[in-house]
Amino acid sequence: MKHPQNNLPSEFGDPKRALMVRQVLEDAPGKAGVFRKLYSGKASPRQAIKAKCLECCWMDEIGIRECTATGCPLFNFRPYQVSKRKAGAV
Numbered sequence: 001m002k003h004p005q006n007n008l009p010s011e012f013g014d015p016k017r018a019l020m021v022r023q024v025l026e027d028a029p030g031k032a033g034v035f036r037k038l039y040s041g042k043a044s045p046r047q048a049i050k051a052k053c054l055e056c057c058w059m060d061e062i063g064i065r066e067c068t069a070t071g072c073p074l075f076n077f078r079p080y081q082v083s084k085r086k087a088g089a090v
């Protein structure tokens with residue numbers, strides 16, 4: 001029986017994208033949606049940044065929140081930051 005995930009390459013037209021979605025589905029299924037949206041050309045720039053940070057820290061939200069790579073162009077835009085208001089700084 002053919003596994004449904006074997007259909008991924010044609011879904012995105014790129015084996016590297018299909019592999020990424022497959023790996024995300026295995027490791028963090030709840031995060032696959034943003035990659036599917038991105039590879040389908042339906043993601044916003046904010047969602048693209050989220051996907052990049054998720055890839056960078058391999059689906060670790062805390063790792064993204066605590067990212068120390070201040071030289072990264074996405075640093076100020078990364079998701080999962082604690083807002084200054086919620087942190088009690090404002």
Ligand code: SF4
Pocket residue numbers: 052053054056057063064067068069072073074075076078
């Ligand atoms: S901001 Fe941090 S987590 Fe996001 S891509 Fe840059 S280095 Fe990676």
